[in-house]
Amino acid sequence: MTEPDKRPETKPAEPPASLIVGIDLGTTNSLAAAVFEHGPEAIHKPGQGPIVPSVLLRKEGRWVVGEAARAQRTEAPERTVFSVKRLMGRDIQDLAEDLPRLPYTVEAAQRGLVKVRVGDETFTPQELSAEILKAVKREAEEALGMPIERAVVTVPAYFDDAQRQATRDAGRIAGLEVVRIVNEPTAAAIAYGLDEQQRGTVAVYDLGGGTFDISILELSGSVFKVLSTHGDTHLGGDDFDHEVAQEIKRRILADRPDAELERPGPSMLLRKIGEQIKIDLSGADETPFSVELPGQNLQFSDVFAAETLNRLIEPYLDSTLESCRKALDAAGKTPEQIDDVVLVGGSSRIPLVRRKVEGFFGRRPNVSIDPDEVVAIGAGVQGHLLAGGRRDYVLLDVIPLSLGIETLGGTFSKLITANTTIPAQATELFTTYVDNQTGVDLNIYQGEREFVRDCRNLGRFKLKGLPAMPAGLPKVEVAFLVDANGILTVSAVEQRSGQEARIEVIPSHGLTNAEIERIMDEAIEHAVDDLNQRQMVEFRNMAQAVFQGIEKAWPEAEEMLPKAQRVRIRAQMEMVKRAAAGENPIALRFEMDQLGELTRPLADTNMGRAALTELRKFFEDHSGDEHDSG
Ligand code: ADP
Numbered sequence: 097m098t099e100p101d102k103r104p105e106t107k108p109a110e111p112p113a114s115l116i117v118g119i120d121l122g123t124t125n126s127l128a129a130a131v132f133e134h135g136p137e138a139i140h141k142p143g144q145g146p147i148v149p150s151v152l153l154r155k156e157g158r159w160v161v162g163e164a165a166r167a168q169r170t171e172a173p174e175r176t177v178f179s180v181k182r183l184m185g186r187d188i189q190d191l192a193e194d195l196p197r198l199p200y201t202v203e204a205a206q207r208g209l210v211k212v213r214v215g216d217e218t219f220t221p222q223e224l225s226a227e228i229l230k231a232v233k234r235e236a237e238e239a240l241g242m243p244i245e246r247a248v249v250t251v252p253a254y255f256d257d258a259q260r261q262a263t264r265d266a267g268r269i270a271g272l273e274v275v276r277i278v279n280e281p282t283a284a285a286i287a288y289g290l291d292e293q294q295r296g297t298v299a300v301y302d303l304g305g306g307t308f309d310i311s312i313l314e315l316s317g318s319v320f321k322v323l324s325t326h327g328d329t330h331l332g333g334d335d336f337d338h339e340v341a342q343e344i345k346r347r348i349l350a351d352r353p354d355a356e357l358e359r360p361g362p363s364m365l366l367r368k369i370g371e372q373i374k375i376d377l378s379g380a381d382e383t384p385f386s387v388e389l390p391g392q393n394l395q396f397s398d399v400f401a402a403e404t405l406n407r408l409i410e411p412y413l414d415s416t417l418e419s420c421r422k423a424l425d426a427a428g429k430t431p432e433q434i435d436d437v438v439l440v441g442g443s444s445r446i447p448l449v450r451r452k453v454e455g456f457f458g459r460r461p462n463v464s465i466d467p468d469e470v471v472a473i474g475a476g477v478q479g480h481l482l483a484g485g486r487r488d489y490v491l492l493d494v495i496p497l498s499l500g501i502e503t504l505g506g507t508f509s510k511l512i513t514a515n516t517t518i519p520a521q522a523t524e525l526f527t528t529y530v531d532n533q534t535g536v537d538l539n540i541y542q543g544e545r546e547f548v549r550d551c552r553n554l555g556r557f558k559l560k561g562l563p564a565m566p567a568g569l570p571k572v573e574v575a576f577l578v579d580a581n582g583i584l585t586v587s588a589v590e591q592r593s594g595q596e597a598r599i600e601v602i603p604s605h606g607l608t609n610a611e612i613e614r615i616m617d618e619a620i621e622h623a624v625d626d627l628n629q630r631q632m633v634e635f636r637n638m639a640q641a642v643f644q645g646i647e648k649a650w651p652e653a654e655e656m657l658p659k660a661q662r663v664r665i666r667a668q669m670e671m672v673k674r675a676a677a678g679e680n681p682i683a684l685r686f687e688m689d690q691l692g693e694l695t696r697p698l699a700d701t702n703m704g705r706a707a708l709t710e711l712r713k714f715f716e717d718h719s720g721d722e723h724d725s726g
């Protein structure tokens with residue numbers, strides 16, 4: 097990525113007439129992507145995401161598709177259709193395993209095909225998929241401000257001819273010329289440019305909402321051949337939601353054995369909460385949650401730990417690795433023979449998934465492209481090439497927004513600034529502001545503003561078990577490391593005790609170029625105000641710490657300093673207080689310097705207490721690199 101502030105949002109690199117977009121028509125989610133002047137990107141309206149949930153709601157003789165349908169699915173389950181992809185090109189026998197899991201009615205139709213019944217109407221899977229494609233097409237046309245007529249559409253590598261044909265038909269019904277059907281894993285590999293390498297055997301691990309696929313691809317010439325595929329058509333994020341919901345249910349019942357949680361309302365609610373917890377835990381070690389069922393006079397709050405989620409989903413993940421082993425066997429390859437691993441699908445964001453996959457293949461997977469978008473992006477690149485476009489966009493990997501942590505008073509301390517090329521790393525020393533503090537909260541943010549409230553939270557963790565020490569003595573070294581895949585690892589080590597904690601996040605997730613642009617613009621607009629406010633917060637914090645130091649050393653002051661001097665110190669403390677109540681950082685800094693002069697003899701004495709000596713350093717070097725992380 098380069099200079100986000102100059103990036104045009106919606107201008108394709110190719111002349112409109114030859115635009116061919118890529119569309120990922122997914123079981124859970126669908127979206128389109130295209131190649132822009134600055135490179136390939138998922139198509140979205142400003143301030144919105146590119147994803148159209150693959151959910152349809154029949155309402156007054158029309159289809160509502162996408163987020164609106166998904167949001168209302170609990171209210172009108174009998175008119176809601178989802179997972180249509182499972183029905184594409186299949187006959188009723190093929191679907192024996194699927195049908196019991198689908199709440200809507202699927203009937204046998206002529207030539208062994210199936211139809212979905214909604215009220216007294218019936219629809220073919222092709223027609224339903226066409227509605228999803230139409231919604232994706234419409235959204236993309238509105239975002240681009242031009243018509244879209246041609247598309248590359250992706251399908252799972254294991255789709256047979258009938259399933260591929262059904263997908264083509266869906267495109268035709270939607271008014272799209274399907275220029276090519278591309279395998280999803282191939283598209284993902286293309287998105288990473290792996291087709292441009294000399295050699296390559298690539299494993300694509302795709303863990304979505306309801307399906308898991310592993311594909312082993314081999315590059316021959318510049319074309320990927322599918323060596324083998326394996327997977328489980330009923331394993332994915334939905335199972336994890338279910339497991340979390342079951343765990344919450346157990347906890348509620350332990351507390352309230354009378355709670356009725358099996359009814360559709362509560363069990364839907366628990367699923368929804370379960371999914372949110374799962375998603376939150378991809379960026380945090382634990383997350384609070386609460387369940388409210390006013391009808392049952394039930395209110396339950398608790399904390400869900402990532403460890404618990406990991407324990408619940410581990411058996412599923414082990415089974416995906418078993419599939420990986422089988423796919424490798426079928427391809428006649430060992431993990432060491434795999435040159436690249438690509439992660440695809442929303443569920444591949446779960447840190448344990450990444451660790452397991454990395455452990456299995458013995459190499460870091462490619463994750464720098466959003467796993468929700470990577471298939472559509474690869475299809476978009478393919479469309480661009482088919483339309484005669486060239487691959488001359490620059491894929492310079494830079495950190496789009498500054499990364500740092502929250503420091504006392506809600507200020508944002510940047511460790512790595514925007515536009516640093518990756519890999520990148522930075523370390524900084526922080527200390528505490530409160531005596532005997534045994535834990536430090538590290539709250540990681542991304543943004544360009546001076547206060548974290550104006551930045552984007554990426555995750556948090558706690559460094560625990562610090563030995564009790566006076567404020568200012570602990571030295572906490574915080575290290576930020578962004579690797580070549582765009583994964584940020586933040587670690588914190590307290591240097592005296594060696595206590596350590598760390599977290600991994602992907603800063604580019606869910607960020608669009610439009611958002612980056614907006615964030616940059618706002619930062620410029622607020623720069624002066626922000627800086628003033630930030631300095632006020634910093635100086636106030638310092639003043640408070642200095643006051644504490646003075647109070648501690650006061651018994652010595654009584655002995656050492658003449659009364660007049662002590663009165664002057666007290667008076668100056670009042671001046672500092674008054675300035676601290678104001679909004680002018682320069683005035684406050686001035687009063688603090690005066691106080692520093694007056695208290696200098698105190699800090700210089702042997703008895704002057706480490707505390708005040710430490711604090712004096714702030715006067716001499718308050719702009720140095722030691723902040724608090726209280
Ligand atoms: P599909 O390919 O089946 O259409 P997706 O690749 O869009 O599905 O994945 C959807 C799944 O990803 C859902 O189960 C959703 O809960 C899950 N998901 C999305 N974001 C996260 C996240 N941050 N952490 C864990 N799971 C996530």
Ligand code: MG
Pocket residue numbers: 122123302304441471
């Ligand atoms: Mg998918």
